Amino acid sequence: MSISIKNSIAILNATWIGINPDTTVDTISIDSRSLQNSEHTLFFALTGPNNDAHHYINDLIANGVQNFVVTFIPEECKDRANFLIVENTLVALQQFASYYRSLFHFPIIGLTGSNGKTIVKEWLNFLLSPDYNVIRSPKSYNSQVGVPLSVIAINEKHNLGIFEAGISTVNEMDKLEKIIKPTIGILTNIGSSHDEGFTNLEEKIQQKMLLFQNAAVLIYQKNSEVEKYISAKTNPFSWSYKEENADVFVFKKETENQQTTLFYTYKNNNYQLKIPFIDKASVENAVSSLMVLLYFGYESSVIQSRMEMLFPVEMRLEVKNGINNCSIIDDSYSSDFQSLKIALDVLESQNKFKKKTVILSDIFQSGFPNEQLYAKVAQLIISNKINRVIGIGETISEFKDQFLNCITFKTTADFIANFDKLDFSNESILIKGARSFQFEEIVTLLEEKTHETVLEINLNAISYNLNFFKSKLKPKVKIMVMVKAFGYGNGGLEIAKLLEHHKVDYLGVAFADEGISLKNGGIKLPIMVLNPENTSFSAIIQHQLEPEIYSLKGLHAFLKIAKQKNLQHFPIHIKVDTGMHRLGFEENTVDELIATLKGNSTVKVQSILSHMATSDDAKHYDFALSQIQLFDRLSSKIRNELDVKPIRHILNTSGISNFPEAQFDMVRLGIGLYGVSNDENEQKELETVGTLKSIISQIRIIPAGDSVGYGRRFMAEKQTKVATIPIGYADGISRAWGNGIGFVSIKEQQAPILGSVCMDMLMVDVTQIECAEGDDVIIFGESPTVSYIAQKLHTIPYEILTSISQRVKRVFYR
Structure with a gap:
């Protein structure tokens, strides 16, 4: 593609305001985060119910992008790029594509x-x-x-x-x-x-x-x-x-x-x-x-x-844990130029390491001559800052010299034969190959070996849910996302990488070790530690984490260490207790708090926060309002007497929806990110993030009168077909979910749990289900949902999610 900005004006019926009407564009983009954006990219600033790409134009200009289709020009961007102004940027994108198709x-x-x-x-x-x-x-x-x-x-x-x-x-x-x-x-x-x-x-x-x-x-x-x-x-x-x-x-x-x-x-x-x-x-x-x-x-x-050679189609791209502390992006069923560009963007959004490797087969059906194709692929590799390319195939081997730090093999078998000579450790690896190369064998070699129960995390759903809640915020209100408790059981670092990719303002963790793990994983976002122990203050400072301070004892302890380390303006977060009565400075201690901080230059009050006790319960609406009012009064007092302007925040997930007038400067998004809401109508708007899956290990038929499991708590009244699933309470399944209370889904049908849940297994009734050993089993996801399980067990979805053991492999996919 090579289209001039002048021609684009007519194609889109746009108004042009810019610096160079003779510029040509050769790529189209809607993703501000893509490393493939360049001076010849035409960026369409799409605006949706949950996001507005106009907010990212300033950063794009700083990164070299010069051409934009917009509905308005942000004030700080005027006279700095070429702008095509249209009524609707999505309609404009469709008009551009329609014109291009006509060629x-x-x-x-x-x-x-x-x-x-x-x-x-x-x-x-x-x-x-x-x-x-x-x-x-x-x-x-x-x-x-x-x-x-x-x-x-x-x-x-x-x-x-x-x-x-x-x-x-x-x-x-x-x-x-x-x-x-x-x-x-x-x-x-x-x-x-x-x-x-x-x-x-x-x-x-x-x-x-x-x-x-x-x-x-x-x-x-x-x-x-x-x-x-x-x-x-x-x-x-x-x-x-x-x-x-x-x-x-x-x-x-x-x-x-x-x-x-x-x-x-x-x-x-x-x-x-x-x-x-x-x-x-x-x-x-x-x-x-x-x-x-x-x-x-x-x-x-x-x-x-x-x-007769047709094959099952893998419909998604997966992120998996690999050997030697590697992360694997598994896209091993297709190899074409367009999907390579998409896969490289995913690699960047999920990258945990400084080192990035791409294992790439010959590319088919690009439409370009091979010389031009592999020159374009090499440019993509450079744009995405890939450290090593491993090429597999006759053709890519011929163009090895196009790439820096590239080794090639003629066949997948050659690669496997030399696998032990290759070093894979502490890196992100994109595996991208045409089906004929059977790269699933490479995935098997590189994938961490775990048992067959997995928690699948839909990264697209996390992005959707994040944007859903962001759409509820007033302009300039920041967002902190909670990734404590291993990302509510879903996986901390991988989700943190995605949130960093989406440019959230803050991450929140419960304890210092969670934050240290994220920092060691390469996360650069500011991270607030909500429940820091005094013994962790030195480690918090060392890893540039930001502690929540909730008591005079804790404040004095932190100030002492900060003074010893000669710190200046180290960020801290002051928590005030407005009625939760869990942690925080109470009203009668605020004066002493102010006196202690006044004139102290070793720390900087980065934010003032509190926590609502009843933001999800309409019965306690008045109490919630009283918390908000007290927070406003106490935080204003601290700000005024210290002459500072910290970020103020009190709302959690349900507060975002129920108390929009109390957004202050920032909100804290928690379980809503993971697709769970206390409001039935809002729940319909959210997407399911986690699906806990296993398989059928064995099927047996027992006669009437036989029992199943420990304590013979299930007795068959008739001939019953029983399936055994390799998941139990050591994986996080509550024993209370057994004995006919709970069920799993097999072939989209409910299979009741028989008898007691064992440590590593549970048994279900599949008498009415046509199924076989090895078939997939849904423990929770679309059915049963986490909320449904929580309701039946008289608990909350948080407990269900955070109970899933870390021995259960997390698989992230798009």
């Missing part, structure tokens, strides 16, 4: 549906790439923002596009159709996902069909409801299991070795095809892929040879 005239496949879009897209890329130079949506980039970013990645060497479009309500698909402009349409399965955005199923179908209003052909499972909305310009190309008048009639038969044989009739000829799946969804997705190959005119022998 290309090769076939474009557009996919939509409730389920299967990404899988069909990835399979079609695999099936068609031997014959086409394919550009496709990276990951699941199918939204109002993701689609334009996907389309803008097209270049002159591509000759086939595959883009997915996802909508959650009305009046969205028409915008995406103008950007994708598909010539070939595929409607995948229509299910219940995102039903809440539509009045009924018919409206949902009608809205999704708008993607195909100008397509030459539509591939779909024959359905009269769908056919009502097929445009007169569009040729239907249908398949069916039931209706023999479909263009392709399919009969499926499950065979041995987890395979399905498809018998299909097309143009009065009969064929058969084996695929390596038996589940309903995968078979449907395979049929959609088959239909494309038939439409493109492939021979049945080619169809068979390619489709």
